[in-house]
Amino acid sequence: MIKKILVANRGDIAVRIIRTCKELNIKTVAIYSDVDKECLHRYLADESICVGPNNISKSYNNIDNIIYLALKLECDAIHPGFGFLSENIEFAQKCEENNIVLIGPKKEQMAIMGDKSQARETMMKLNIPVVPGSEGILESKEQALILANKIGYPVIIKASNGGGGKGMRIVTCDEELFSSFDMASSEALSAFGSSALYMEKFIENPRHIEVQVFGDNFSNAIHLGGRDCSMQRRNQKVLEESLTDYLNPQEKSKLYNTAVDIVKGIGYLGAGTIEFIVDKDKNFYFIEMNTRIQVEHPVTEMITGVDLIKLQILIASNEKIPFTQDEIKFNGHAIECRINAENPYNDFKPCPGKITSINIPGGFGVRFDTFIYSGYTIPPIYDSMIGKLICWAEDRQQCINKMNRALEEIIIEGIDTNIEFQKMLINSEVFMKDCHYTKFIENDFIAEIAIATE
Structure with missing residues (x-):
């Protein structure tokens, strides 16, 4: 150990x-x-x-x-x-x-899955469904133009070494492609030290569903269910939930088994997250693998009772995963709201500063992962997330009710936060009906709350 x-x-x-x-x-x-x-x-x-x-x-x-x-x-x-x-x-x-x-994983696995174009090529060799697009890195704007016409607009150009929405452009026609290519390339170089780009068919209004996976040194591979991360703003996750109700049991099983096949196919070690987008017909496509623990890992812990950090440490200590896939039981529903020091009504401007008082919500099935306390000063140079409020209940509606209660209890004074924004988000009709998609906040919700708060 x-x-x-x-x-x-x-x-x-x-x-x-x-x-x-x-x-x-x-x-x-x-x-x-x-x-x-x-x-x-x-x-x-x-x-x-x-x-x-x-x-x-x-x-x-x-x-x-x-x-x-x-x-x-x-x-x-x-x-x-x-x-x-x-x-x-x-x-x-x-x-x-x-x-x-x-x-974490072996450096070779990190290299394969960290380069999105290489990860895509690897998935194609393993017969894992991927979004139609380039087979590797785009060599030129001219090649990108030919490919865009082959797979059909809209397309999305992405940084091969990227993440978090940087080095990414959606292109809807020939006239936009060259300028979008140049902007994505420049942004990728600045953010990731590499200007390499690849292209995919842009799936309109998809859901973003990921699967938590683990592998050990003894050829064991498991999944711990899926997380719906479709509530995003500028490709950054805002709210996550598990298990997703968007897919039926058969669709979930197919998705989870595909994720485990990836772990086995690359001999993956440790914690990883396989990310998919799911189209309106419930077809799913691999988009990337995160070779680390995720921000949203607590929702998986809440529905499985498994400490994912402990499991990471056990595997790194060269121990076997201490349970089989059949022994993992999924129980209830969990939602995580990311609590950020920002002003949603001023283009989500970060709000560093001193916290003058704080009340952390509690009760059965409520968890708040944070590092802040009364008197702590949030510095201006890091990510604006200051905590994660996670709630568990027996089903999705009860979980929403519990999150409403917890969001009403949480008090953070001295700075602006997105707590009220999260309240409105989970009570929106689209979220309640579970019919949101990755661009819902940007395309619909922000305009709705702007009108409501005028």
Whole structure:
């Protein structure tokens, strides 16, 4: 068993990892930047140490500093959480060179699935359904034009090494393609250090459904059900739920089995998420794999009773997955609302600042994963998410009712938040009827609430 873990992250995921480590009697080291010296995770860990200044590249993304600190403090493993270095191949390589266990997949799997065009090619070899598009990286604008006419508009151009909506453009006609190609290429280079692009047929009004998977060193592969992540804004998830009611049991089974086939096909190790888009006819297509724990992992924990961080650590300790697929039982429904420090009525402008008071909701089936507390000052340089409110109930409607109650109880003063926005979202007719899609917030909901609040 791993004895000491350096948590190479901050915020709620760092707190989440440290909590599980305490329950496993594993010592922890928290790293923090200058601006994060009052962050909760450093107080919960057994040890904490400053990793660098406020600049992310010199702190949480500083590979050499993190490796040095892990060795200096005699850590035998590093948990990268999500974001930052969690899918960085160079970091994985440096951990391996220094005999540090990286709690994640093998670097080769990270490389295959981290490059979206390569992941797509791999899926095609495994006979996994993918959205029609380029077989690899686009070599030129002219090639993109030919392909767009072959598969038919609309198409979407994506950064091969991208994510989070950056380096992505939807193109509806020939006249838009060259300029969109140039903009996506430039944005991809700036954000990810690579201008490589690929193209897919744009599926209009899809659902975004992902499957939580795990693999171990003993050829075991399992899934822990699906999560509907269709509530998005600018390709960033806002609300997630599990298990999805959008698919019937047979459709779910086919989706889940496909995800497990991917794990087996690449010999995947650890926690991963297979992401699919689902069209109006319930056809599903692979879009990407995240080779790390996800922000929305708590909804899966709520319906399965499985601690996903603990399972990650066990697998990294070269232990078998301690249960079979048949032993996993799905119970009830869970919803997660991401609580952000932002103003939804001012184009979702981030709102850093000091929290003057806070009330955390409780009760049966309510969980709030966060790192904030009264008197804490949210810095202006990181993601605006400050917590995740998760509710569980026996069915979807009861879960919505419970989330309504929890959102009414939560109080965060001193800053702007999206709490009221989330209340309106879960009570929207489209969400209640479970007929939303990935662009619902941008195309419909924001305009609706603007009219309602005039």
